[in-house]
Amino acid sequence: MERQQAWDIVCEFVQSDGLRKHMQSVEIAMRAYAEHFGEDADSWGLVGLLHDFDWEIHPDLERHPIAGAPILRERGLSEEDIRTILSHGPFGADDRTTLRDKALFAVDELTGLITAAALVRPSKDVRDVEVSSIKKKWKDKAFARGVNREDVEQGAALLEVDLWGFHVPLVLKAMQDKAEVLGIAGQ
Secondary structure (H helix, E strand, O other): OOHHHHHHHHHHHOOOHHHHHHHHHHHHHHHHHHHHHOOOHHHHHHHHHHOOOOOOOOOOOOOOOHHHHHHHHHOOOOHHHHHHHHHOOOOOHHHOOOHHHHHHHHHHHHHHHHHHHHHOOOOOEHHHOOHHHHHHHHHOOOOOOOOOHHHHHHHHHHHOOOHHHHHHHHHHHHHHHOHHHHOOEOO
16 A cells, blocks of 8 residues: 555544644654664554554544454555554554564554643744653653553563663654654744
């Protein structure tokens, strides 16, 4: 599947601009990890872009992302890509075997935390966010309470990368480099 086909699916099934931006953030973070590991950035980015396309249809963890798999299969997404998307869900923990599976799980929640950290800044610009400010927000459990910090920690551990020395900086830099695309480039 080509990226434009994936974006068309996103636009068909996702009405929320915030959710679309989240999916683009995960795409960007996945591409950064693919480049780090010397993998196919297009393939990794594609699963990042599509990973939550069914959330508005099935906004519960009992059905998401399982319910979206038949739609993606019908649209021609490869079984390998579908399996990676399924692995990011709560029932996919045992299936997180590839680097790509682990990366998708690792970046999903973290991109939300980084976006939230950008949006509370006066500038609303992710380029003004530093790792130290994310670390400070991390400790405040009331901040971005929907972000599962345990998943972020577990994801970094699965990838065998340091949370604060590598994982957060890599994802933050990737998002900063695409701030305009993500709509978090200030006012």
